[in-house]
Amino acid sequence: MALYDGLLAGGLLTGGDGLALTTAGERWCRQFGVDLTAVRAARRPVLRACVDWTERRTHLAGGLGAALCTRLLDLGWLTRVGTDCAVRLTDAGRAGLAPVLEQAPPAARAAG
Numbered sequence: 835m836a837l838y839d840g841l842l843a844g845g846l847l848t849g850g851d852g853l854a855l856t857t858a859g860e861r862w863c864r865q866f867g868v869d870l871t872a873v874r875a876a877r878r879p880v881l882r883a884c885v886d887w888t889e890r891r892t893h894l895a896g897g898l899g900a901a902l903c904t905r906l907l908d909l910g911w912l913t914r915v916g917t918d919c920a921v922r923l924t925d926a927g928r929a930g931l932a933p934v935l936e937q938a939p940p941a942a943r944a945a946g
Contacts, residue, residue, distance in 0.1 A: 837902070838883070838894040840934040847894075853881040855898065862934075863898070867905055873897040 841847040846859030855863070855870075863870055874880055876897045884895035894902065903921070906912040911927025914920065928935070 836935050837931065838892055840931075840936070841894065844934055846934070847881070849883075853883050855881060863902075866902075868898070868901045870898075873901050 838847075841859065842849055844858075846856055846862050848854045848856055860870060874897070878900070879896040881894070881898050882896035883892045884899075885892055893899070903912065906927060907914070907921075909927070909930070911924055911930055912921045913924055915922045923931070
């Protein structure tokens with residue numbers, strides 16, 4: 835959820851009428867190792883905001899959300915906790931995502 839907030843606050847995503855990846859967001863995703871061509875070619879929506887059922891806060895869903903989650907797990911920046919749905923940000927992930935997470939409002943950073 836803090837990642838979603840940070841992507842919005844940092845200008846990598848735009849909200850409003852529809853969620854969209856900005857040019858800067860596309861560049862960031864590519865540099866982060868996300869294959870946007872594959873994400874866009876898949877059947878699922880590329881971007882979707884979804885309310886987390888436990889926290890009641892919005893997080894990034896859709897193909898991009900899944901691709902980012904996979905990349906973060908591959909890097910060891912996220913680890914699974916208990917169920918397949920729960921993840922924890924590791925210290926390495928907190929350091930690696932600091933430029934994005936620092937864009938999120940303070941309340942979102944504390945909760946994320």
